[in-house]
Amino acid sequence: MSLLGTTTAEQYYNVSQSFITTAAQASGGVSQGIYDLTVSRLPNAETDFLIYLNGTEINRSTYSYIGTGVNAGRVTIDVTAQPLAIDDTVVIEFIDRALGDYRFVSLVNIVNNFMYGYTGNGKVLNNVNKTDVLFHARRGVQEFSYEVSRVENIQEVDVPPTLTIPFPQDYVNYVRLSWVDTAGVEHPIFPARYTSRPSESILQDDQNDNIPGSNGEGYLFDEEGGTLQGTPSVTQQRFEDFKLDGFNSRGNQDDYYLFSHYLSNIYHRSSARTGSDPELNNFNGVFIIDEANGQFGFDSSMSGRTITIKYISDGNSPQLENIKVHKMAEDAMYKYIYHAILSTKLNIPEYQIQRAKKERRAAMRNAKLRLSNVKLHELTQVMKGKSKIIKH
Amino acid sequence: MAIPVNRVYKTVLSILNKEQRGYLTPYEYNNLAVQAQKEMVEKLFYDYNKFLNLDNFNRINEGLADIPAKIQEQLDEFYAFTDITLSGAGVGTLPTDLYKVIDLTITNQTVKLEKVDKNRIPYLKSSPLTAPSTLFPVYYQRETDFVVEPAATNGSWSLGAIRLQYIQEPDNPRWGYTIDSNYGVNIYDENPFVSGGVIIGNRSMALVTTNDTVGLTDGSYPITIGTNGVTTSGSGSGVGITLTVAGGNSATVTAINITSAGTGFAVGDTITIPALNNYWLGANDIVITLRAQDLYSSSTEGSVDFRLHISNETELIITILGYAGLTIKDPQVLQSAVQLSQAATMSKSQQ
Numbered sequence: 001m002s003l004l005g006t007t008t009a010e011q012y013y014n015v016s017q018s019f020i021t022t023a024a025q026a027s028g029g030v031s032q033g034i035y036d037l038t039v040s041r042l043p044n045a046e047t048d049f050l051i052y053l054n055g056t057e058i059n060r061s062t063y064s065y066i067g068t069g070v071n072a073g074r075v076t077i078d079v080t081a082q083p084l085a086i087d088d089t090v091v092i093e094f095i096d097r098a099l100g101d102y103r104f105v106s107l108v109n110i111v112n113n114f115m116y117g118y119t120g121n122g123k124v125l126n127n128v129n130k131t132d133v134l135f136h137a138r139r140g141v142q143e144f145s146y147e148v149s150r151v152e153n154i155q156e157v158d159v160p161p162t163l164t165i166p167f168p169q170d171y172v173n174y175v176r177l178s179w180v181d182t183a184g185v186e187h188p189i190f191p192a193r194y195t196s197r198p199s200e201s202i203l204q205d206d207q208n209d210n211i212p213g214s215n216g217e218g219y220l221f222d223e224e225g226g227t228l229q230g231t232p233s234v235t236q237q238r239f240e241d242f243k244l245d246g247f248n249s250r251g252n253q254d255d256y257y258l259f260s261h262y263l264s265n266i267y268h269r270s271s272a273r274t275g276s277d278p279e280l281n282n283f284n285g286v287f288i289i290d291e292a293n294g295q296f297g298f299d300s301s302m303s304g305r306t307i308t309i310k311y312i313s314d315g316n317s318p319q320l321e322n323i324k325v326h327k328m329a330e331d332a333m334y335k336y337i338y339h340a341i342l343s344t345k346l347n348i349p350e351y352q353i354q355r356a357k358k359e360r361r362a363a364m365r366n367a368k369l370r371l372s373n374v375k376l377h378e379l380t381q382v383m384k385g386k387s388k389i390i391k392h
Numbered sequence: 393m394a395i396p397v398n399r400v401y402k403t404v405l406s407i408l409n410k411e412q413r414g415y416l417t418p419y420e421y422n423n424l425a426v427q428a429q430k431e432m433v434e435k436l437f438y439d440y441n442k443f444l445n446l447d448n449f450n451r452i453n454e455g456l457a458d459i460p461a462k463i464q465e466q467l468d469e470f471y472a473f474t475d476i477t478l479s480g481a482g483v484g485t486l487p488t489d490l491y492k493v494i495d496l497t498i499t500n501q502t503v504k505l506e507k508v509d510k511n512r513i514p515y516l517k518s519s520p521l522t523a524p525s526t527l528f529p530v531y532y533q534r535e536t537d538f539v540v541e542p543a544a545t546n547g548s549w550s551l552g553a554i555r556l557q558y559i560q561e562p563d564n565p566r567w568g569y570t571i572d573s574n575y576g577v578n579i580y581d582e583n584p585f586v587s588g589g590v591i592i593g594n595r596s597m598a599l600v601t602t603n604d605t606v607g608l609t610d611g612s613y614p615i616t617i618g619t620n621g622v623t624t625s626g627s628g629s630g631v632g633i634t635l636t637v638a639g640g641n642s643a644t645v646t647a648i649n650i651t652s653a654g655t656g657f658a659v660g661d662t663i664t665i666p667a668l669n670n671y672w673l674g675a676n677d678i679v680i681t682l683r684a685q686d687l688y689s690s691s692t693e694g695s696v697d698f699r700l701h702i703s704n705e706t707e708l709i710i711t712i713l714g715y716a717g718l719t720i721k722d723p724q725v726l727q728s729a730v731q732l733s734q735a736a737t738m739s740k741s742q743q
Contacts, residue, residue: 067550068526068550068551069498069500069550069551069552070498070499070500070551070552071552108527108528111528121444121447121460122444122447122448126444126448129506129508130504130506130528131506131508131516131522131528131530134521134522134528135519135521135522138521138522139521316520316521318520320525320527320528321527
């Protein structure tokens with residue numbers, strides 16, 4: 001098996017690391033003092049693992065752990081509080097199970113590898129600040145998150161009576177919204193292009209003309225001179241009150257898109273609307289993206305439904321060690337950083353920048369292809385349906 | 393692989409004395425040697441950069457022809473490192489012999505601290521993409537210390553001490569000597585000079601300001617400060633002294649030999665050997681009082697070799713000769729030295 005790294009099979013599959021205590025690990029005597037064990041996988045803190053001595057969990061207050069620095073990974077058991085003997089079995093069980101991590105390379109490694117491989121005397125970049133590399137690497141993670149290795153996050157929520165849910169905390173853009181039926185199958189919901197959520201809904205008096213200096217608009221103002229706002233807006237309120245299935249059967253006479261446009265076709269035949277707009281021909285509901293307020297709005301048919309929001313984030317995290325890039329995109333990331341640095345340095349020949357740009361583009365395209373998961377046998381399976389006769 | 397200070401002095405003198413041009417005194421030579429070494433150390437950095445530029449144009453070959461590697465070896469002579477503990481405010485104190493920082497890392501050298509301009513710190517700290525962290529810490533340097541971020545901002549630093557790798561300012565070369573009592577000539581003293589150290593060798597009994605004459609036992613006795621109640625009035629330590637007691641029934645201390653120089657001593661410091669703790673003494677303590685002529689710092693004794701790489705010896709001699717030409721007011725010497733130096737530079741540049 002080819003593996004880069006120090007994670008053992010036991011750590012990966014069993015989420016634990018076992019030790020048989022030896023005298024060499026003890027300092028201050030075998031039956032008193034401390035035992036030092038070093039784990040090769042590095043949890044952040046003591047709270048991220050449990051310790052079992054001969055099958056029995058020991059109290060967390062009897063051991064300490066160093067997560068970073070020179071002695072990172074050292075677990076020290078206080079033997080005066082927790083008696084130990086030679087040849088005892090100590091099992092450290094990690095709480096988090098990180099499966100499939102081998103696919104990724106951490107941003108920290110990307111930066112260090114880049115500094116070693118691309119910068120320095122005799123390299124393509126002879127003098128580069130690590131902070132610059134870090135900046136471009138983190139920007140690269142964002143770009144790759146949008147373009148190359150789109151990791152879709154999926155959030156499941158119920159639509160409340162307010163018909164509004166906030167964007168997920170790390171939301172950058174949505175991929176798809178669906179509601180989930182009783183069989184657990186997703187039904188795609190599409191964004192409504194024919195309505196919106198006004199960011200301002202200005203209140204006006206009935207006459208629109210009896211306020212001095214109003215020039216007839218009749219805008220109402222608060223004590224500080226700001227306009228009074230209606231909440232929710234009339235547009236939003238009407239949309240929320242509107243029954244979407246009216247699009248197909250029970251519309252109002254003044255609903256322009258239902259009747260003015262398609263009046264002659266609407267009840268032409270049961271379950272059929274010849275000439276109608278396919279965009280509107282579904283019962284799955286619609287949603288509105290309220291960009292100004294960072295939330296999704298839904299039509300009234302969605303109230304109480306369970307929905308899934310598939311979205312993409314920017315791949316970043318406050319904890320640098322948690323930022324990862326897929327190995328299939330690792331080379332593309334180096335090329336990205338190289339081009340980004342080259343194009344921000346002074347007096348670099350343009351041909352050199354262009355060459356780096358081409359290399360970056362090719363590497364990103366390659367990474368995107370690799371990560372698009374096009375498998376020949378899956379494609380073959382899908383294409384088998386090509387010969388089916390489509391009935392109109 | 394230091395360059396012996398005596399060999400260089402002899403060579404310089406032999407060139408200068410040709411045709412009775414003049415004589416360079418040890419004092420003058422020592423001053424010129426300090427100047428020449430400083431000049432050459434500084435020049436090494438520029439030479440290194442110059443040859444790396446040539447390397448970038450593929451004009452450097454491998455192995456013995458790898459000139460940048462050779463200059464790097466010359467610089468390696470001055471390599472040093474030290475581990476520095478940060479204060480709570482993320483401040484570390486720089487060593488006093490620092491000449492040029494190579495890099496700062498944590499002590500196991502897995503995390504490197506990057507030096508940043510002080511005016512960039514606000515930008516770095518205010519952006520989440522670039523904010524310093526324990527994985528990518530930064531520092532900025534001040535006159536005598538450096539400040540580490542994020543340690544300075546959040547007051548905590550979990551990575552332990554900082555390892556500073558640096559180019560050390562070399563000790564001043566020194567041709568130490570004693571004066572022959574018969575002929576008045578200077579005799580080279582090869583013992584290493586130690587600032588605050590006691591001159592090694594047999595010393596005058598005038599050092600022993602309080603002797604004892606009753607009840608001593610003949611023999612040779614090593615003395616160490618801190619052992620058998622031996623104390624000093626100053627802050628010195630590490631000196632090795634051997635006292636010889638002879639005389640049988642009227643035995644007394646007859647000789648004093650310094651076996652190791654120690655450090656931190658000053659004129660007037662006393663070293664007391666108590667009778668109570670040393671069986672070979674009689675009723676009285678022995679007191680040794682250090683005089684100016686017993687310390688390296690206040691004498692001409694003790695030598696320091698050039699720390700430059702051995703391959704720099706020729707250039708070093710030429711450089712000293714150049715300065716010596718000014719000293720002895722001989723334009724021919726100066727001119728020749730300049731020509732030799734220029735020829736060497738041109739030879740290097742035509743790689």
